[in-house]
Amino acid sequence: METRELLSHLSKLENGLNSFSFNELNSDEAHELKRTFDSFKTGLEDKVFGTPIVQTMLKAEPKVLETRQDNNEETTLIANVSHEIRTPLNGIVGFVELLKETKLDAEQKELVNAISAASGNLMDIINGLLEFSTLAAGREKFERVPFNLNNLVGEVAFLCRTLITNKQIDLTVDIDGQVPFALVGDPSKLSQILLNLLGNAVKFVEKGKIHLKVNLKAEQENRTYLEFIISDTGIGIANDKLKQIFESYKQAEPDTYLKYGGSGLGLSIVKELIDKQQGCIAVTSTLGIGSKFKFILPFDKVEDETVVNIVKTTKSEKESTSIAGARILVFEDNVLNQKLMENRLKTWGCKTHITDNGIYGLKLLENHEFDLILMDLRMPGMTGFEIAQRVRESNHKQICQIPIIGVSADFDVADESKSKAAGINDFILKPFDADELLQKIAQNVKPMVSEKVKKSKTVISQKVVTNDVKLINLIPIMEECMGQTELLDELVRLFKQNILEFIGKVKIHLQSNNAQGVDFATHKIKSCLKMMEATTLLEICDAMSKACKTNKDLKYLTFLYEEFIQEYPMVEDALDKELMKIKLED
Amino acid sequence: MKTKELLLAEDDLMLATLLRYRLEKSGYQVVLVHDGRAMKEGLEQKMPHAIICDVMMPYFSGIELVDYLRNELSSNIPIILISSASNEENIISAFNMGANDFMAKPVSPTELLARVGKELNRYYCT
Numbered sequence: 001m002e003t004r005e006l007l008s009h010l011s012k013l014e015n016g017l018n019s020f021s022f023n024e025l026n027s028d029e030a031h032e033l034k035r036t037f038d039s040f041k042t043g044l045e046d047k048v049f050g051t052p053i054v055q056t057m058l059k060a061e062p063k064v065l066e067t068r069q070d071n072n073e074e075t076t077l078i079a080n081v082s083h084e085i086r087t088p089l090n091g092i093v094g095f096v097e098l099l100k101e102t103k104l105d106a107e108q109k110e111l112v113n114a115i116s117a118a119s120g121n122l123m124d125i126i127n128g129l130l131e132f133s134t135l136a137a138g139r140e141k142f143e144r145v146p147f148n149l150n151n152l153v154g155e156v157a158f159l160c161r162t163l164i165t166n167k168q169i170d171l172t173v174d175i176d177g178q179v180p181f182a183l184v185g186d187p188s189k190l191s192q193i194l195l196n197l198l199g200n201a202v203k204f205v206e207k208g209k210i211h212l213k214v215n216l217k218a219e220q221e222n223r224t225y226l227e228f229i230i231s232d233t234g235i236g237i238a239n240d241k242l243k244q245i246f247e248s249y250k251q252a253e254p255d256t257y258l259k260y261g262g263s264g265l266g267l268s269i270v271k272e273l274i275d276k277q278q279g280c281i282a283v284t285s286t287l288g289i290g291s292k293f294k295f296i297l298p299f300d301k302v303e304d305e306t307v308v309n310i311v312k313t314t315k316s317e318k319e320s321t322s323i324a325g326a327r328i329l330v331f332e333d334n335v336l337n338q339k340l341m342e343n344r345l346k347t348w349g350c351k352t353h354i355t356d357n358g359i360y361g362l363k364l365l366e367n368h369e370f371d372l373i374l375m376d377l378r379m380p381g382m383t384g385f386e387i388a389q390r391v392r393e394s395n396h397k398q399i400c401q402i403p404i405i406g407v408s409a410d411f412d413v414a415d416e417s418k419s420k421a422a423g424i425n426d427f428i429l430k431p432f433d434a435d436e437l438l439q440k441i442a443q444n445v446k447p448m449v450s451e452k453v454k455k456s457k458t459v460i461s462q463k464v465v466t467n468d469v470k471l472i473n474l475i476p477i478m479e480e481c482m483g484q485t486e487l488l489d490e491l492v493r494l495f496k497q498n499i500l501e502f503i504g505k506v507k508i509h510l511q512s513n514n515a516q517g518v519d520f521a522t523h524k525i526k527s528c529l530k531m532m533e534a535t536t537l538l539e540i541c542d543a544m545s546k547a548c549k550t551n552k553d554l555k556y557l558t559f560l561y562e563e564f565i566q567e568y569p570m571v572e573d574a575l576d577k578e579l580m581k582i583k584l585e586d
Numbered sequence: 587m588k589t590k591e592l593l594l595a596e597d598d599l600m601l602a603t604l605l606r607y608r609l610e611k612s613g614y615q616v617v618l619v620h621d622g623r624a625m626k627e628g629l630e631q632k633m634p635h636a637i638i639c640d641v642m643m644p645y646f647s648g649i650e651l652v653d654y655l656r657n658e659l660s661s662n663i664p665i666i667l668i669s670s671a672s673n674e675e676n677i678i679s680a681f682n683m684g685a686n687d688f689m690a691k692p693v694s695p696t697e698l699l700a701r702v703g704k705e706l707n708r709y710y711c712t
Contacts (some may be wrong), residue, residue: 446678480608480694480695481604481609487607491600494599494600494603495600497599498598498600508670523670524642526599526691527601527670527691527693528598531601532692
């Protein structure tokens with residue numbers, strides 16, 4: 001996308017604001033909106049024209065810009081600027097939404113809608129620009145982890161199918177038998193590439209076929225080259241436009257934007273992602289017949305046989321240390337340390353309670369569930385050892401088994417025998433760096449959390465059998481259907497469709513950091529969860545709504561979303577069984 | 587008595603299907619639309635006897651509908667809003683705008699039928 005385009009969006013926004021009669025409206029929101037916009041505009045002007053560095057860069061000879069380093073500087077600048085534009089733009093988008101809710105006459109409403117549409121478009125463009133420039137500036141890091149290709153492709157195809165609404169598209173996937181299951185590479189980047197290309201295909205095909213084929217292209221000693229072919233029967237791309245399709249900021253036709261939306265950065269991002277991994281991409285297309293994108297990416301072979309087996313049998317679980325969602329109780333009396341701990345734990349997506357009072361902390365334990373306790377051993381009043389002992393003596397199974405990590409600056413306090421006697425599982429010495437803390441928490445929380453998941457799964461499957469606690473309840477809705485099992489069938493089908501759409505939409509909102517979008521989708525899905533009495537899913541959605549409103553950090557939200565996806569198959573299973581039962585009884 | 591026509595605007599297909607079935611079963615004629623734009627088009631073609639409308643819909647919200655009907659078309663036909671955001675503020679603003687009734691999701695079809703009946707009686711039989 002060119003600066004020109006950005007400016008045209010901005011001036012549209014400005015025109016909308018100028019012709020809007022703020023004085024007449026005289027509402028607080030309107031003034032706040034204008035103020036935000038003004039500061040946004042001056043901020044932007046400063047960024048682009050004001051500071052000397054930028055000016056020299058804009059006026060610099062093309063030769064200078066050609067060197068890689070300067071290019072990097074430029075893209076870094078774009079990344080920074082895009083990031084900073086987003087904050088005030090968020091303000092604008094938010095206030096326009098508020099403005100919409102006030103009493104407006106028809107003309108004002110039209111103008112506000114124009115502002116809203118223009119700022120929404122601008123937001124999309126900035127998000128794309130941010131992603132692209134982060135990539136181009138080389139800030140993006142590529143992982144090298146073992147993963148299961150079949151699972152990844154399956155997941156991507158699943159997500160793309162959720163994007164197909166109101167269209168007749170047949171999406172098929174074919175992985176050649178020679179392609180190894182287990183590979184080493186960056187799975188999330190690969191799914192981003194595939195999602196982008198398949199997503200594009202979905203956008204440009206009204207009715208027809210989309211096919212993804214994966215072939216083994218070549219094999220070297222420890223490298224595997226895979227070829228991915230995405231073909232569609234869409235509108236196609238004219239020959240003379242094909243060359244520039246991967247160029248930054250260009251869509252095939254200038255009016256593509258009007259018809260299909262998007263910033264035109266999608267394919268540039270795909271190309272960057274592939275280039276950076278020493279791969280290559282090519283496209284062939286015939287207008288009116290369809291397009292074919294072909295890319296080749298190298299992966300490393302999995303050396304260790306055991307890893308191959310693990311990757312083959314388990315889903316591509318990333319072994320990165322994520323403690324998002326862990327509920328942690330912190331005993332700490334120093335206010336500064338409290339703040340530090342709170343900030344760190346929050347950035348990792350943990351839920352925290354911090355207290356300097358032993359008695360209060362023990363009360364908290366009775367009323368809330370926790371996965372871990374971080375205990376400063378030198379506490380006023382009750383010492384850490386005493387608190388730990390009280391925790392271990394608790395009559396509640398969930399409480400007395402919570403792992404405790406002792407925290408202290410004093411090495412002597414870390415007396416092993418004393419710690420063991422008090423029931424402290426692990427120890428971290430102050431001062432510690434963030435990573436050390438993260439690792440310690442992950443070591444102690446992980447086995448517990450995964451055990452809990454396992455446990456809850458077996459418990460749930462037992463529950464389904466014994467009908468003890470139900471994942472869903474079809475009886476009330478069956479009554480509303482007045483015994484019409486055909487209608488019930490249809491409702492169950494629509495319920496599943498609603499959930500699939502929800503999963504797809506939230507994924508996309510999470511990828512574009514759009515908490516508001518997640519909130520809206522979550523809000524929408526709740527009513528049908530209530531109708532089916534899908535209590536476990538409903539609980540997750542309630543937590544998601546809360547997280548959307550209170551927590552700006554999307555890590556925890558992503559954790560909840562993953563929990564939803566994990567839980568859903570069990571609910572679907574229970575749903576099918578119950579439906580079957582009702583039909584048999586009928 | 588002539589069959590009463592209802593416009594049902596709801597973008598959750600599952601709930602919409604259930605409500606339509608129950609309304610038709612009770613002898614109403616139902617036009618079902620899934621977003622605000624289609625709803626507006628439906629209204630332009632033919633004015634129903636009553637409207638049941640979700641508050642949060644794409645393109646044209648339930649609140650905007652109330653405003654449009656009451657202020658632009660100067661129509662007083664019964665409007666029943668349904669929404670999952672059932673906080674007090676929402677309900678009050680819906681009534682202030684001129685909605686006749688408000689139901690929180692998940693909507694019980696049986697209760698909706700009773701409320702539709704009441705509204706139609708009030709508006710057409712008095």
